[in-house]
Amino acid sequence: MARRLGIVVFITLLILGGQTSAQEPPNIAKEVDRLSQDLNDLRQSLTADQQYRQGRVAKRRDRGREFRARFETLRGDVDRLKDAVAHQEKINAIGMESISTWMSLQDDRIDGFLGWAGWVGVMITALLAVIGGYTFFYTPRQAEAKAEEAIGTWLLSNEEKLDRQFEGFSLQIDEKVKKATDEIDGHVKEAKNAIGEIDGHEKEARKRVEIIKEIQENIMINSENINHETHSAEDWWPIEEIARGQDELEIAANFFHDTSKKEGVPDVEIARSFNNKAVELWEHDKLEEELQVYEQVISRFGNNKQADLQDQVARALVYKATTLEKQNKPDEELKTYEEIISRYGDAEEAALRERVSHAHTGIGVTSLIEAKSKWVGKKSSKDTRKILSSALTSFDEALSYSPENPIDLGNRGYIKFLLGDREGAEVDLRKALKLGGEKIRDSELEDADIHPVPLDEEFKAMVHRLWDEVSAAKE
Numbered sequence: 340m341a342r343r344l345g346i347v348v349f350i351t352l353l354i355l356g357g358q359t360s361a362q363e364p365p366n367i368a369k370e371v372d373r374l375s376q377d378l379n380d381l382r383q384s385l386t387a388d389q390q391y392r393q394g395r396v397a398k399r400r401d402r403g404r405e406f407r408a409r410f411e412t413l414r415g416d417v418d419r420l421k422d423a424v425a426h427q428e429k430i431n432a433i434g435m436e437s438i439s440t441w442m443s444l445q446d447d448r449i450d451g452f453l454g455w456a457g458w459v460g461v462m463i464t465a466l467l468a469v470i471g472g473y474t475f476f477y478t479p480r481q482a483e484a485k486a487e488e489a490i491g492t493w494l495l496s497n498e499e500k501l502d503r504q505f506e507g508f509s510l511q512i513d514e515k516v517k518k519a520t521d522e523i524d525g526h527v528k529e530a531k532n533a534i535g536e537i538d539g540h541e542k543e544a545r546k547r548v549e550i551i552k553e554i555q556e557n558i559m560i561n562s563e564n565i566n567h568e569t570h571s572a573e574d575w576w577p578i579e580e581i582a583r584g585q586d587e588l589e590i591a592a593n594f595f596h597d598t599s600k601k602e603g604v605p606d607v608e609i610a611r612s613f614n615n616k617a618v619e620l621w622e623h624d625k626l627e628e629e630l631q632v633y634e635q636v637i638s639r640f641g642n643n644k645q646a647d648l649q650d651q652v653a654r655a656l657v658y659k660a661t662t663l664e665k666q667n668k669p670d671e672e673l674k675t676y677e678e679i680i681s682r683y684g685d686a687e688e689a690a691l692r693e694r695v696s697h698a699h700t701g702i703g704v705t706s707l708i709e710a711k712s713k714w715v716g717k718k719s720s721k722d723t724r725k726i727l728s729s730a731l732t733s734f735d736e737a738l739s740y741s742p743e744n745p746i747d748l749g750n751r752g753y754i755k756f757l758l759g760d761r762e763g764a765e766v767d768l769r770k771a772l773k774l775g776g777e778k779i780r781d782s783e784l785e786d787a788d789i790h791p792v793p794l795d796e797e798f799k800a801m802v803h804r805l806w807d808e809v810s811a812a813k814e
Contacts, residue, residue: 427537610640610651617658626662633659646688653683653694660701669705676701696740700747703733707754711790730754745775749783756798768802772809780806 613636620629636655640648660675679698683691710726734751738744752767771779783802787795 606640606643607645607647607651610636610648610655614651614654614658617655621658621662626666629662630659633662641682646691649683649686650688650690650694653679653691656682657694657697657701660698664701664705669709673702673705676705692740696737696744696747699733699737699740700744700750703730703737703747703750703754706730706733707750708789710757711792714790714792724758727754727758731758743774745771745779746782749775749779750786753783753786753798756801757792757794761801765801765805769805769809772802772806 613632617629617632620626620632633655637652637659641652643649643652656675656679660672660679663669663672663675676698680695683695686692686695706726707730710723710730713720713723713726731751731754734747734754737747738751741747748767748771752764752771755761755767756764768783771783775782780802784799787798787802
């Protein structure tokens, strides 16, 4: 640094010397002061630059410590997963031991039944022998003839009955053996399935460990040190987490999308990658770019009838409407919600029905805000009541899909209150507060402050009263 200052002073003196040879002698004192001031400014600039660089180094150290802490947490999660796999293996071993015990018990039961049948036969034979001997002892010939005749007659008369009994015994034994065999086969199949699931979880855990190891070896996320060829779409989450921690959200948004371009990636993964990228753009507040990504999903996959792809398209439409709300474009927002209802209103899949319910909720909220913004004086106008009635219908539709949704119940109760239906409002609000607790109470009070109208103070008082009653009932 001192050497640089000397060079600057030397060059400055040369320039001044050249000037004094051609012009009148300058004021030496002023020139020296000016040079001193320039030197001081240069020193301050260099000092500030050095402090700035030291600050950046310290900040990077802190960020590195934070990343290491996150990796320790991930390592802990992997260890817990390994413990869970080991525990499941122990449970399966116990299950197989139980199956073996049960099989032995069934064998003992069958042997016992066969032994009982044998003893019955022996007892019958012994009884007949005693009768025959007794008869033969007292009336040898007559008794023998009568015995033979009686036995023959009895056997002939009971032949079918005995055949049926022995056939029944045989069938019972066969049925019990078959039932026991089927049950054993079922348990063995369940055990094999459980072992297969454990193997799958173990492979998944090992795969996650390898991903984490790779990320640990490449702690600074950038486009050069991430090998896209070795990663699938499912590997996006840990890399996104590291990139987010390093404020590299653009890399986090693009990585999943780039991976989805690989050959063989299903369309649903590509659609999901677009939606995830759009969410990252939302967090960057790049709303126009975000909307363009949603349009790509809608135009590319909108006509596909595959259920999971339809859910991604519906997801893009819902997020699009939310972004339009943030941009304060209520007309376009309503059109987007109506498109969701038009596309998926008759869908039977639970995921799509949830999206439709969300669309009805969005229309209801937008209409409610519009009605409050047009409120004039102490009473609602005819126009305002018409908009509120439309909002009420939207919340009725939303609740037809999810009757226990506390947010929709609270909003419907608020609209009923504004329309003068105090009793209906209390019913909905009470149920909403029971289901949603303090979160719904706070939400209702906050909503009342949006475009406040004269009735809002009375509504807030009702919310506080109902909350006190609900809380007291729980206690």
